[in-house]
Amino acid sequence: MANFIRQNEAAIGREWIEFARTRSPASDGMSKLALQDHVVDILKFVSADLESQQTPAEQFDKARGHGDKNGSFRQSAAEIHAALRLADGFDIDQMVSEYRALRASVVKQWTARAPLVEADVVDLTRFNEAIDQVVAETVAHYTTTINNSRNLFLGVLGHDLRNPLSAASMGARWIERS
Secondary structure, three states: OHHHHHHOHHHHHHHHHHHHHOOOOOOOOOOHHHHHOOHHHHHHHHHHHHHOOOOHHHHHHHHOOOOOOOOHHHHOHHHHHHHHHHHOOOOHHHHHHHHHHHHHHHHHHHHHHOOOOHHHHHHHHHHHHHHHHHHHHHHHHHHHHHHHHHHHHHHHHHHHHHHHHHHHHHHHHHHHHO
């Protein structure tokens, strides 16, 4: 499956762009390059993950979200994709739907090439785990960024309101005393 993904990167990328273009209004006016974003890097991660050696214990841990925490991918394509989609106005549902469409596109194209054999089931399972890992990292970065922005906004709002409220409170106490 890893070789299939590499060989069909362009066709998979085209389907990604076509789907991303439907995520309106966020995608309105976005260039093909902006819509394509990091699909190539994401596909490279998935291909490398499929080719990596994995013990049954590692697969079990990874399937439960306890995979390798030191992978370089987490600091690159997934987080960058989340940050750019957030900046472009994509909501979390639109962003996650891109991965759903990517999964469907790859599986559809891959299964159309020839009948599945037993070894393909292992590849398909690992492919789904790799996509799930990418989704989890993307969502984590997206929600962390949103939460940090919200906390910053609330902090600024609280600080900006404190001075006028203090002045009003002092004025009310002065009027009350006089």
